[in-house]
Amino acid sequence: MGIPDHLTCLLRNVYAGQEATVRTGRGTTDWFQIGNGVRQGCILSPCLFKLYAEYIMRNAGLEEAQAAGRNINNLRYADDTTLMAETEEELKSLLMKVKVESEKVGLKLNIQKMKIMASGPITSWEIDGETVETVSDFIFGGSKITADGDCSHEIKRRLLLGRKVMTNLDSIFKSRDITLPTKVRLIKAMVFPVVMYGCESWTVKKAEH
Template identity: 85%
Template sequence: MAESEEELKSLLMKVKEESEKVGFKLNIQKTKIMASGPITSWKIDGETVRTVIDFIFWGSKITADGDCSHEIKRCLFLGRKVMTNLDSILKSRDITLPTNVHLVKAMGFPVVMYGCESWTIKKAEHQRIDAFELCYWRRLLRVPRTARRSNQSILRKSVLNIHWKD
């Protein structure tokens, strides 16, 4: 990361020089830069470095404007998909509620939260994530959507079932 175009050029040249010292060659055709402001295209060794408006970093899409709503929606979709695949297990009366809670915490929620360190969350996205969580706690506790139960009571009940004896 760099504060200015000159600093970025300097960093890229340093990476190029240091990699050549150990026998590696920087592939300019695969090298891309992203800027939050206007940037002119520039060349290294006669090859133009491409400027992009977004890229994937550690499995999360980073955009120049910092908008993460599309990424959060994608993760919520993947989380719903995982939870749908777990549906038959979660609805089974043979598996205890504490075990189901651990399954959801181990398999469902991590899918949604993967890459969240790089997200810029707005209020609407925060509400979507909370709604996802509450939807699945309600499903686990077998509380229908039409039941007039507060979110707090659902969360309290789910928290009580997390602390179980081994």
């Protein structure tokens, strides 16, 4: 991936000879060696994990799908990955490539957390004897994505979440000890962000304006 040798050498030194102990209700365990994973709380850890994911995707040689004039075949956020394809056969091929390349570097796909969503009919899938769940919608990056591409489901969901926040703040809004400007600031700071989250990607219908 073009990473300079001196940086990989520094990282090896950082991770060499790592040990840990576990605190329990009865004290601490003996020290033991750590052979896998990244350092908890280290600012390098997210970058190292992203390098892992990028390495897997590059080696998988994924075919790209057209979306808004751009070629896209995957969306990644932390350890969540969404694969996209134009046909069921292409999606199966992408998934198996990612599975193989992941296992080469010691990572394993969690089949139980995996979901498949299609805009048309799709057959049931099995990977390593486990059935992959087929859904009509799923949450990605905090927003609901549906098979029909209708944003009204997400808009209604956001309004309900905002109403829930308003209910939790009900005692504050009814209080006579808190000024109206303060209540307005609370709404702008705590309710508006919840309702408007992800609104940049919404396709709003005329009836929803």
